[in-house]
Amino acid sequence: MFKAGFVALIGRPNAGKSSLVNALVGEKVAITSSKPQTTRENILGIVNGEDFQVVLVDTPGVHHSKNALDRTMMKNVRSAIAGVDLIIYLVDGSKSPDGEEIEYIEHLPEPKIVVKTKCDLPKRQNFDCDIEVSALAKTNLDKLLKMILEHLPEYESPHYIYDPDFYTDKSIKFLIAEEIREKALEMLHQEVPHGIAVEIIRFFEDEKAVCIDADIICEAERHKGMIIGKGGSVLKEIGSTVRKYAQQLLGKKVVLKLFVKVEKNWRDRPDKIKSLGY
Numbered sequence: 053m054f055k056a057g058f059v060a061l062i063g064r065p066n067a068g069k070s071s072l073v074n075a076l077v078g079e080k081v082a083i084t085s086s087k088p089q090t091t092r093e094n095i096l097g098i099v100n101g102e103d104f105q106v107v108l109v110d111t112p113g114v115h116h117s118k119n120a121l122d123r124t125m126m127k128n129v130r131s132a133i134a135g136v137d138l139i140i141y142l143v144d145g146s147k148s149p150d151g152e153e154i155e156y157i158e159h160l161p162e163p164k165i166v167v168k169t170k171c172d173l174p175k176r177q178n179f180d181c182d183i184e185v186s187a188l189a190k191t192n193l194d195k196l197l198k199m200i201l202e203h204l205p206e207y208e209s210p211h212y213i214y215d216p217d218f219y220t221d222k223s224i225k226f227l228i229a230e231e232i233r234e235k236a237l238e239m240l241h242q243e244v245p246h247g248i249a250v251e252i253i254r255f256f257e258d259e260k261a262v263c264i265d266a267d268i269i270c271e272a273e274r275h276k277g278m279i280i281g282k283g284g285s286v287l288k289e290i291g292s293t294v295r296k297y298a299q300q301l302l303g304k305k306v307v308l309k310l311f312v313k314v315e316k317n318w319r320d321r322p323d324k325i326k327s328l329g330y
């Protein structure tokens with residue numbers, strides 16, 4: 053019997069959804085960071101086996117909306133919930149869920165599995181859940197996969213929803229843009245990271261190299277200075293890390309040029325949000 057289906061990973065910002073998707077897929081599908089609200093759109097991570105294909109849907113963290121980007125992110129969560137065979141709700145194992153979160157979990161449609169994450173950390177809460185996992189220490193991942201398969205539709209013959217050679221639905225361009233955003237999230241603080249978006253404006257390949265130009269979009273002139281850094285140091289570090297990543301991904305020399313652009317209040321502009329693909 054072959055099992056195949058869609059599984060949405062839902063939870064508060066920073067709960068560990070993207071880390072768990074990456075750990076289950078065994079490839080870096082989604083960027084992660086210690087700053088909340090890292091993931092902005094639904095990203096598929098495909099786990100392939102001889103007799104199964106699990107399509108994981110990584111989603112943005114559930115939070116109260118303050119702007120148009122937040123509202124788009126929450127729309128992405130709702131559409132993920134509506135279109136899957138199973139919901140996995142992730143509770144951050146290092147924090148106690150509040151009443152609002154418990155009520156949210158109760159109202160999620162069945163079937164669902166409640167997972168406590170980050171079980172490698174010293175426990176600080178005793179919330180009742182179906183299974184505890186650690187994406188970093190790779191604890192209980194096989195057990196979770198088994199639980200997932202129990203809930204998926206069964207087929208008499210192989211039923212691959214996606215080509216099993218792929219581990220995500222996202223393009224190389226997307227992965228590189230996100231890698232730039234991840235490095236920026238890591239290096240920048242306070243209000244800057246949340247106001248950043250990345251747009252690949254040129255992607256040109258010849259026999260010798262791939263030339264990539266990307267805009268790092270921010271919300272204010274003062275943010276631009278912080279992203280560039282003293283003598284260009286921050287931008288240089290982002291560029292050199294991401295260039296190495298892109299070279300590995302493409303198996304070719306990469307020439308990466310980064311530009312910083314100010315787009316005031318872009319997070320409140322639905323047209324800009326749409327053109328960025330969120």
Ligand SMILES: Nc1nc2c(ncn2[C@@H]2O[C@H](COP(=O)(O)OP(=O)(O)OP(=O)(O)O)[C@@H](O)[C@H]2O)c(=O)[nH]1
Pocket residue numbers: 063064065066067068069070071072083084085086087088089090091092111112113114169170171172173185186187188189
């Ligand atoms: N110790 C430990 N840390 C973890 C684990 N899983 C995730 N983290 C950390 O938790 C933070 C958030 O992880 P993400 O995977 O980005 O969380 P997320 O739920 O996708 O967050 P959003 O995209 O913002 O909603 C990062 O700093 C991760 O390194 C884990 O199993 N153990």
Ligand SMILES: [Mg+2]
Pocket residue numbers: 069070071082083084090091110111112113
């Ligand atoms: Mg995420």
